Amino acid sequence: QRKRIDVWPEIPFGHPPGEIKERFAWSNPIETTPAFPRAVYTSSQHLFRTTNGGQSWEQISPDLTRADSSTLQMPFGPVFFHPNSSYTYATISAIAPSPLDRRLIWVGSDDGLVHVTRNGGRTWTNITPPDMEPFTYVAKIDASPHEPGAAYVAAHRYKLGDRSVHVWRTDDYGETWTRITEGIADGHFAYVVREDPERRGLLYAGTEHGVYVSFDDGASWQSLQQNLPDSPTRSSASPSRSSSSGSPGMPGTP
Secondary structure, X not given: OOOOXXXXXXXXXXXXXXXOOOOOOOOEEEEOOOXXXXXXEEEOOOEEEEOOOOOOOEEOOOOOOOOOHHHOXXXXXXXXXXXXXXXXXXXXXXXXXXXXXXXXXXXXXXXXXXXXXOOOOOOOEEOOOOOOOXXXXXXXXXXXXXXXXXXXXXXXXXXXXXXXXXXXXXXXXXXXXXXXXXXXXXXXXXXXXEXXXXXXXXXXXXXXXXXXXXXXXXXXXEEOOOOOOOOOOOOOOOOOOOEEEEOOOOOOOO
């Protein structure tokens, strides 16, 4: 049996993003954490949490995107025949609840912002890396399974014509960031960085052209390609967390 547990029942077809109450992307993140086994998180421009299997959802953040009005118009003009959630912008694109502290949650947006809460969503702090340019797509945030204040951000700008590598590390809850891209080839922009659940500072990066590994917490990277074909390596669940995506508003989507 299957039951729809959408956060918000609105069908967005035919409306520009600026008129939609909850801006769900085509593939919105869904995350869990062993620190809070009953909780499931998902997002529009807001972060939502359920602790009862989706029977009800609680909004635990304000709008954590730029919500730039220029990005919230009808795409391709007013008579575009199929405007739907695949064109919705200004959404939360990455959620990383800490596996160590149920109150600690990191989020990133598809328009270049990173926020953190350390009290379960009651208050949020903008911790966007200073050198992250506006409208950078935050693809993944990895909350360290070893240190609560540590996290890794993988982002990209290839849709804006920038194929350079954008990866950051913080050890102090986002107060400061270090760019960690040394050794990743130009054009191999990153989709995801994960820290090994057993060994602190052992990192893996999935990029447009394969896999990299770092043995020194991102200070340097080397290829882990071996005989893997040149192919995008995007993301999957780490051993300490699970991740999925759905298509809100699309009939038949679980």
